[in-house]
Structures are given as C-alpha cells and as structure tokens.
Amino acid sequence: GAVVSQHPSWVICKSGTSVKIECRSLDFQATTMFWYRQFPKQSLMLMATSNEGSKATYEQGVEKDKFLINHASLTLSTLTVTSAHPEDSSFYICSARAVIGGEYGDTQYFGPGTRLTVL
Amino acid sequence: AQKITQTQPGMFVQEKEAVTLDCTYDTSDPSYGLFWYKQPSSGEMIFLIYQGSYDQQNATEGRYSLNFQKARKSANLVISASQLGDSAMYFCAMGPRAAGNKLTFGGGTRVLVKP
Numbered sequence: 001g002a003v004v005s006q007h008p009s010w011v012i013c014k015s016g017t018s019v020k021i022e023c024r025s026l027d028f029q030a031t032t033m034f035w036y037r038q039f040p041k042q043s044l045m046l047m048a049t050s051n052e053g054s055k056a057t058y059e060q061g062v063e064k065d066k067f068l069i070n071h072a073s074l075t076l077s078t079l080t081v082t083s084a085h086p087e088d089s090s091f092y093i094c095s096a097r098a099v100i101g102g103e104y105g106d107t108q109y110f111g112p113g114t115r116l117t118v119l
Numbered sequence: 120a121q122k123i124t125q126t127q128p129g130m131f132v133q134e135k136e137a138v139t140l141d142c143t144y145d146t147s148d149p150s151y152g153l154f155w156y157k158q159p160s161s162g163e164m165i166f167l168i169y170q171g172s173y174d175q176q177n178a179t180e181g182r183y184s185l186n187f188q189k190a191r192k193s194a195n196l197v198i199s200a201s202q203l204g205d206s207a208m209y210f211c212a213m214g215p216r217a218a219g220n221k222l223t224f225g226g227g228t229r230v231l232v233k234p
Contacts, residue, residue, distance in 0.1 A: 034221055043210060043224045044164075091162060097220075108222065110156075110164035 002028050004096045006111035013084055014119055021079045021114045023094030029074035030096035034108070035067075038091040050077045084118045091115050121146045123211050123225035131231050132201045139186070140196040140228045142211035151213055153194040154222065155185065158208040167209075170194055198230075206232045 003026040013019050023033055032051050036044040048069050049057045056069035066088075068080040077096075081088050093113040122145040132138040144153065155167040170178045170185045178185045186195040194213075198205055208229050214222040 043226045046221055046223075049221055093162070093164060095164070107166075107169075109166075113162040113164075115162070 002096075002098060002107075002109040004030075004094065004109045004111040006092075006094055006114050008114060009112060010115040010117075012117045012119065015085050016083055019081045019084055019116060021081075021092055021094075021116075023077045023079070023096065023111050025075045025096040025098075025109070028096075028098050030077075030098060031074065032097040033071060033077040034095045034097070035069060035077075035079050036093045036095070038093060038113075040091075044093060047079075081116065084116070086118045089116055089118045121148070121151075121213055121223045123213055123223055125211055125225035125228050127228045128226070129229040129231070131233055132198075132205075134203060134232055134234050135200055137197060137199045138201055138230060140198070140209050140211075140230070142194045142196065142225060144192050144194065144211075144213050146192075146213065148215065151215060153185070153187070154212045154214070155183070155194075155196045156210045156212060156224075157205075158210060158227075160207070164210075168196065201230075201232045203232050203234060206230060 005024045007022045035047045037047050038044045046059050047062045050069045050071040052071045052074050058064045071077040091113050095108045095110045097108050124143045151172045153170045157165045168178050168180045168183045168185050170187045177187050182199045184197045208227045210227045211225040212222040214220050
C-alpha cells in the first residue's frame with residue numbers, strides 16, 4: 001500500500017532554534033499534502049494544505065511566518081517551525097493525497113508523525 | 120463549515136465483544152465522505168473505513184462496519200469481536216467526498232479492550 005514517511009520521528013530542540021520536518025510519499029506521487037498538529041489527548045487539527053509548486057494554504061489562526069511549508073516536489077513537503085518556543089511542542093502529522101487516477105486513487109495517507117519538544 | 124462530534128471520550132470493552140463508537144456530524148455540503156481512523160499509542164493514523172454520503176449500503180471492512188444514518192447525521196463505527204490490539208484512540212472524520220481533500224476530525228474516543 002501507499003507509504004508516507006516523516007523525518008525525524010522525534011526531535012528535541014532549544015527555544016529560539018528552527019526545526020525542519022520532512023514528509024515523503026515513498027511509492028506514489030502526492031499533488032497535495034496536509035500538515036496537522038495534535039496536542040496530547042486531543043484531536044488532529046489541520047494547520048495547512050500544501051500543494052506542489054505553489055504556496056501553502058494555512059488554516060485560520062496558523063501563523064504562516066512561524067510554520068513555513070515548502071512542497072518542492074510530488075514526493076516531498078517540509079514543515080519548518082521557526083524560532084521554536086515551548087508552546088510549539090506537539091505531535092506533527094502529515095498526510096499525502098495520491099494523484100487522481102493513479103494506482104492509489106484519490107485518498108489520504110498519513111505519516112507516522114513527528115514529536116517535537118522545545119526546551 | 121463542517122463539524123464532527125464524538126461524545127464518548129473513553130470506553131472499556133471486553134475482549135471478543137462488539138463495541139459501537141458514536142459519531143455525529145453537521146455539514147451543509149450535499150456530497151461528503153465519512154472516515155474512521157485508528158491511532159494506537161505509537162501515533163500513526165490508520166485508515167479503517169469510508170462511507171460516502173450517497174452510498175446506499177453501509178460500509179464494511181472485515182471486523183469494522185459503519186452504521187450510517189443520514190437523516191440523523193450519524194456514522195457510528197462498530198467493531199465486532201474486539202481484540203486486545205484494538206485498544207487505541209479512534210477518530211471520526213469527514214470531508215468532501217474524495218478522501219484526498221482536507222478532513223475535519225472529531226475529538227476521538229479511547230477504547231481499552233479488557234482480557
């Protein structure tokens with residue numbers, strides 16, 4: 001089946017530093033990728049929609065200058081948390097949408113998540 | 120706007136018994152999809168089952184079945200013959216008919232299967 005990977009799976013950083021999280025679709029091309037954030041014992045909240053070759057669309061309340069998203073190819077999207085602070089500590093999950101008409105149809109596959117801890 | 124409500128924050132179920140997880144939704148879209156995902160403690164989101172708003176029959180996938188009542192705007196998940204490995208968080212989600220469009224998630228229900 002379709003596989004989505006994330007790297008790193010967990011990261012600890014100091015306050016004020018920037019952290020980059022990669023989301024890759026390993027065996028299919030993804031025109032669209034989504035970035036979610038999940039706090040402990042809470043649901044997933046969509047942060048932004050990332051389309052290959054164009055600017056990401058951010059959900060209301062998400063700071064686009066804080067969470068930089070780059071979707072440079074059909075298999076890779078990156079989320080950079082700039083000048084991270086302890087309140088940015090969370091579980092970040094990406095998902096990838098398969099190209100319509102491709103082997104995997106039109107559905108959304110999730111990565112395993114990245115746990116970010118900012119000290 | 121779309122809204123998903125899961126009223127059961129947590130529940131216990133005896134191994135080998137069936138369990139029903141509630142999900143109600145609200146949307147003004149005439150065409151939509153309803154999804155259930157399982158999230159074990161490892162954090163990964165595992166797709167379980169999908170129901171389209173115009174599908175005539177309730178969806179089934181192995182031990183999972185979806186009790187879709189369109190008039191009531193409910194899409195309850197039924198897990199039959201519960202196994203210890205079913206212990207996890209379960210999220211109901213909805214979105215435009217194609218799963219590839221952005222999803223709105225409910226608050227989740229934690230299921231603990233007792234041996």
